[in-house]
Amino acid sequence: MDLAAVRSHNDRTVLGLVRSGALSRADIADRAGLTPQAVSKIVARLLAAGLLEETGTVRGGGRGKPRTSLRLRADGACAYGAYVDRDELRVVRLDLTGAQVSSSVVPLAPMFAPADVLDALAPLVEPGGNVLGLGIAIAGPLDFRDGVVSPNGLPGWSAVPLRVLAEERLGLPVAVDKDTNAAVLAEAWARPLRDAALVFAGTGLGMGLLLGGEVHRGARSGAGEFGHTTIQLDGPLCVCGRRGCVEAVHNAAVSGTEAARVLAAAVVNLVQLLDLDQIVLSGRRVLESPELYLRALAGVDVSVSAHGPDLVPVGAALLVLGELF
Numbered sequence: 426m427d428l429a430a431v432r433s434h435n436d437r438t439v440l441g442l443v444r445s446g447a448l449s450r451a452d453i454a455d456r457a458g459l460t461p462q463a464v465s466k467i468v469a470r471l472l473a474a475g476l477l478e479e480t481g482t483v484r485g486g487g488r489g490k491p492r493t494s495l496r497l498r499a500d501g502a503c504a505y506g507a508y509v510d511r512d513e514l515r516v517v518r519l520d521l522t523g524a525q526v527s528s529s530v531v532p533l534a535p536m537f538a539p540a541d542v543l544d545a546l547a548p549l550v551e552p553g554g555n556v557l558g559l560g561i562a563i564a565g566p567l568d569f570r571d572g573v574v575s576p577n578g579l580p581g582w583s584a585v586p587l588r589v590l591a592e593e594r595l596g597l598p599v600a601v602d603k604d605t606n607a608a609v610l611a612e613a614w615a616r617p618l619r620d621a622a623l624v625f626a627g628t629g630l631g632m633g634l635l636l637g638g639e640v641h642r643g644a645r646s647g648a649g650e651f652g653h654t655t656i657q658l659d660g661p662l663c664v665c666g667r668r669g670c671v672e673a674v675h676n677a678a679v680s681g682t683e684a685a686r687v688l689a690a691a692v693v694n695l696v697q698l699l700d701l702d703q704i705v706l707s708g709r710r711v712l713e714s715p716e717l718y719l720r721a722l723a724g725v726d727v728s729v730s731a732h733g734p735d736l737v738p739v740g741a742a743l744l745v746l747g748e749l750f
């Protein structure tokens with residue numbers, strides 16, 4: 426499917442409004458501040474593109490005339506999302522409403538190379554039809570604009586042009602972002618978040634940052650390397666080559682309680698630095714014993730993500746799907 430059909434700001438505004446609930450053309454005009462004529466044209470185009478559908482009639486506010494209500498057509502478009510973790514590949518497919526319609530996980534052998542990831546992706550991703558593209562999430566550092574990655578913890582991966590390699594191999598548009606940015610996108614899709622951090626404790630330790638409701642990537646896509654801030658001088662060696670990073674100290678902790686205390690100390694520093702109003706926790710380590718982490722962070726507005734292990738691949742798919750809204 427060609428995104429060029431849905432290019433204008435107004436098209437995206439209309440799709441965004443309808444995403445929040447079925448609406449009539451008149452409701453859309455009111456909320457978007459557009460004329461009824463403009464809304465009629467936009468809606469006609471989106472119906473023709475198969476992105477909206479009509480869903481019966483609703484009574485219009487006292488004026489008696491029934492109005493046709495519009496909603497997203499779930500099968501009108503879809504997007505794939507992939508998470509390249511340090512030991513496995515997770516792939517999901519989302520429909521136009523953001524609902525997950527499929528999910529797969531395959532192991533990745535130790536010291537896997539970029540070609541191994543493409544080999545694993547190929548049978549799981551079918552281009553064509555109404556597929557918008559594939560979002561790939563992976564550990565940083567990486568360059569969000571050109572999709573070149575040098576992920577910590579993946580030996581041999583240095584300046585890999587992952588976006589171009591994947592587009593050539595799979596034959597569909599690809600976006601690449603950090604796993605933690607994908608995670609915070611997935612969290613913010615389901616509920617409004619403004620100044621928040623998604624702290625992800627999986628095989629690595631990272632953070633996706635939302636400032637003013639937007640993902641904050643920084644000047645060189647380097648923002649959020651929370652796991653590689655120093656918390657213990659001369660501490661344990663980290664995969665990034667330095668010592669005493671939050672990630673290394675967290676991984677070296679002798680018990681779950683101790684690991685949660687380490688993470689909590691680092692999160693409190695972060696909340697104080699940025700005046701965040703919400704912290705969301707996820708990742709395998711947190712999901713194994715969420716109560717330990719929630720207890721250690723009792724003084725902070727903290728919750729555990731409602732998404733399970735597919736949080737990151739869902740967010741990766743939203744990198745692509747989110748372009749429509």
Ligand SMILES: [Zn+2]
Binds near residue numbers: 653654
């Ligand atoms: Zn480090």
